[in-house]
Amino acid sequence: MGSLKFDENVCATCPSADCLIKCQYMDFEEDEAHNEMMKIVKGLDSRVLHDCVTCYACEEYCRRGNHPFYLIGERREEKGIYTASRAITNQWINLTQMQGKPMVGTVKDKALSSCFIPDLGALGSGELFKEVFPAVTFGAEFMCPAVHTHFAKMSVVKERLPKVMENFKKLGVKEVICLHDECYGTYTSIAQAYGMEVPFKPVYYMDFLLTRLKELKDRIIPLNIKAAYQRPCSNRLIPHKHRLVQEIMDYIGVDMPGRKYQGENSLCCAEIIRSVAGYKLADDIQGRNIDDMLEAGAEYCVFNCPACQSSLSEKVSKKGLKPVHIIDLCKMAVGEKGREG
């Protein structure tokens, strides 16, 4: 089991305390932010350990690579501080437990990982995924365990992640194309933070998509639509990949009008926040987020993560926005899917 590589001096000498100053769900003055973070570093109690809604964003805000979110999770678990109720926390642990029922396609050098999310199986199909679709993997045995960081169960992450990577290793794959944003974040951020060696090359599905779109450029008909993008929490673990959204949108003729809540200021889909902090904050976040999409003039709400899509689809639809996953948007552009998604 790996341990978190965290450099206390990096925080002690931090000139900004951006990890907490930029937090959209807790308010801090600069000195207070620094002090609270140092309390966490030293293993002391801090209001952060009780109030953090687990949006992952501090992983992006920290430009010094010191993984504040993982540390918060570690400290919460050490102190027995639950984020959501015990029942919900354990439900997630049980739900995602390996039970020897994985689904594995014809896997050779590459695997197409659908994590443990049935919706991803359907998304990773068609012309765009023609060559890798048969190599699909699905099940708890191939699920990134990052979701447990929301519940401060870092021990579950540390216990399961090596097993997941071992399961891929047993397949003999060299590359794993991650259809779930969070899988790529797990293999490139969490594994690295805990000093775990990843026995394959993780491939971010948007990199794969962009390559395929370029190969299929003759088939692309610009969509000429306006869309708002719902950035998932897991994308905070891999902020350098965020630019791919804009590149893909540009390639398929989708305009992303400027928004208040975009990029670093993106708002969470709030489904986990509903469990962690209650409906009032979750409703407030979702309301502000959707209003912002509408004010920007968006017609579509584009998702990266199926969990965000599940939590927000009905709500954006009721406001007149069309919910669509970015893969389906690409399928629309190459003529594989109707406009309504």
Add this chain to the structure above:
Amino acid sequence: MKNIYEALVEIMGERGVSNRPEEIWFYGRDPGVLPPHPPDYVVAPETTEQVQKVVQLANREKIPVVPMGNGMALTGLVIPLKGGIVMDMKRMNKILEVNEMARYVVVEGGTSQGMLKAHLRDHYPRLRHSLPDAPPTTTIAANVSLHGQGCLTQQYGFNSDMVSGLEVVLPTGELCKIGSPSLGPYWFSKGPSLPDLSGLFLGWLGTTGIFTKVGLKLYPNKKIREMEIFVTDKAELVPEIIYKLTHLEMLEDLIAWFQPKPLMFKDNYHLTIYFTGDSEKEIEFKRTMIWDALQEFIDNKDGGFMNVQAMKPNLMENPQRGIAAFADVPRGGGFEYSGPITLIELYPQFAAKVVELAEKYDVIYSSAARVISGGHSMMFSISFAFNRADPAMMERVKKALDEATEYALKMGGIPWKPNYMEQKMTMDHMDPNTLKLLRMIKKNLDPHGIMNPGNWEPAP
């Protein structure tokens, strides 16, 4: 008994009566664990007059008569324990009247839940009835005769409380109207302000008469139906959670359940909360009231609302089909449950007993407790699944259920739709004068003991 067959043919016509082996086999059993017993004849009346004539014949010849709806009670209530005639009521399936303003319906004694649901959906979309968690082919008359429950039981009580009038063929063959239809054309009250004679028939499991018509109250069918699931890992908190939720007086239905499989449900207690509204505004108001009511449990990390998106399509089905999956019915499985009516405050003890029995008898369990009448009581189901190809497992389930009933009675509960052995256990626990009254009523209504004999039949 050839002359009986001919007499039945004379009443029913050739196609309305049978003593063929395949039908005798079919009508001799139900889907539960009790052993079958064949009837001598099966009749399927189409008219009240036919019902009366068959009962008159049976009374004259002292032949048992077992009224049957769809036979889905699971506790052997339609197994003809002493042979005789099984009377399949399903051909009497007309919906006779819907009074929209007074919100009631009058149906024939074999009308199914599904037929009424479809009729209301197509012709009276503003109205609904309390659908039980049973296949849509189950009948309304059978359901009320065993004090069934349904999706509106939390609000309005047992489905039998919703009866608004009865027409009954007595064991001696007379036709009798109960409640307001005994005085005029309207079916709005089964009793008040008269002496409530419906109590002579409801809950008697077909041992005091045969329902040929049932008046049933209908209720507003709101435009939107929604749900939430609250989860806790502490059984001892369930009564207080239910108390706070029922205090809102806003819920359609409330069911507390637990089961070890699938794994995601292990070690937790789930409360499925249904609520309705005519607008998004009403729904959101009720949702926030429900969340606020349970905020203290959320703050203490003792419970929380789970994401229901994936489960919602199945849980919003009315009736639900999931129970067939629990029993693995397609592969020859089945299930039976003991469903005592008891106090909600006893939930933790009953929950512990389910797990104890499942371990003792090595059977798979699930439990779902439906809140009745805003929290005055609950129906606590202790369900065990079995494999029909495994007689030893069926015997273990039967023993586990018997022990569950003994426990329920010891705890002051009332067995629901008890099989004949559970009825005997119940009568053994009953106040002697109550039992005497029960016997007196039955003897007076059914002097020859022909109606569903073996049930509610105390030892002389």
